[in-house]
Amino acid sequence: MDEILEILEKDGRTPVEDIAKMLKKKPQKIKEAIKKYEKEGAILKYKAVINKELIRDANSEVRALIEVNIIPQKDVGFDKIAERLYSFAEVSSCYLVSGTYDLLLIIEGKDLRTVSRFVAEKLAPMENIRGTVTHFLLKKYKEDGIILKHKEENKRIAISY
């Protein structure tokens, strides 16, 4: 992977000038490369990673993993049904997986009822859906490579040879 992407993946707010210095390139070149990645969709967007455990009003948010068993359709396989599912705003992630079920959804809602209602009223009755298993998330430890903990204290001694 291009080092520009490696740097931005770690910190999306790294200034272009700093990246240019680190990679020994002209800032203009870095700017152009980033523009290109954005245009191609390789860089989709920049967002803050928020530890919601620390934010009071966001604590009420509920997330669930849902295993979905489906009957594939002729010609389009799983794609058409997947599209119908992931188009719902409540679905934050949607994956086709191997194993005992077919689609894995991650659902977000403001409370338990919202999520339950989505499963009961939207998902379960849908044609071609054989069954669902819902797992409510209880605690988040790590997400997208980031461990959700308070900043660790420095353990190195401050000066050494």
Add this chain to the structure above:
Amino acid sequence: MKNIISKKVQDMQPSGIRAFFDLVLGMKEVISLGVGEPDFVTPWQIREAGIYSLEEGFTSYTSNKGLYKLRLSISRDLKNRYGLKYSPEDEILITVGVSEGFDLSLRAIINPGDKVLIPSPGYVSYGPLTELAGGIPIYIDTKSDGFKLTAKLLEKFMHHYPKAIILNYPNNPTGVSYTKKELEKIKQVILKHKLICISDEIYADLTYDFAHTPFATLSGAKDRTIYLSGFSKSYAMTGWRVGFVCGTKEIIAAMTKIHQYTIMCVSITSQMAACEAIQTGRVCVEEMKREYKRRREFMFDNLNRLGLKCIKPDGAFYFFASVKKTGLNALDFAQRLLQEKKVAVVPGTAFGRGFDDYIRISYASSLDNLKEALNRIEVFLTKGGKGG
């Protein structure tokens, strides 16, 4: 009281900057560019291997030379990466970091009065340990050659009839390293005068612009080389204290004699973790190296902008920068920067005589820290600086 301390130890010069170190350690919220170890924590799978070995009850001694499994892994790794062949049976010894390996090397080969060449600036322990082993250190000032030892410079010291020379590349504190071509020239002199080369290559994996060449891989050099390396810098394992030394059967046997009485063996937990490091740690090494390299470019650009002149290091994670322009000597510069701006660097005087104009800046620190430190140094230089 003084009489109970041996003459040899009494004669050892205490480090001139011990007081400065104490000052740094006593201060809170310092941004430190004075650290000689990685800012990364040992990769988890390596830590986990150490923990697992404890759970499984591996708490005993190992053989004096170290776990055979580890020696075998090192042997294979050196062969795969450098084509360097050392037998795990009798040509590799596991040591408590390079520090112990270095001490053993000297004690195994030095007779009282033997001379040892030490390129300067260099790591702090080389001189004192040479003296402790009964040798006489002879320092080669490399300042005028861009901190690089050259064959020509080395040849000038042959009238001392030295027994050994210490090489350290990439170098602490300058970051200077050598290409194969440059090493070949140095080797010619070493072989011609039948020196033993003690080669400390602990920073080898952090070489940024060209491939690292172990001294022992040069043709004809292996039998005259004591090759020292370890896990501290590449795998961010400084606190585990595990390194190794490779050499001829005779040298390793001699070193093992001392090692078995003084150390017995390296901690088994550390040895177990080191096995894991070799087996699965390369990906992490490469990732850390890329990160250091980016910081190096970032720092080089900024230090030059601030007028702290330095050569671009080939490896390790240090800049050896001149503070001459500020009108302050290294210790004053470091002390004032610490007290006024809470940024720590190491005065060059720690690494040899004649480096009063230099400071060692370590970039083994997060980019955010480096940026903040640079900001503070900039303010210090524009407002504080000379006499202000």
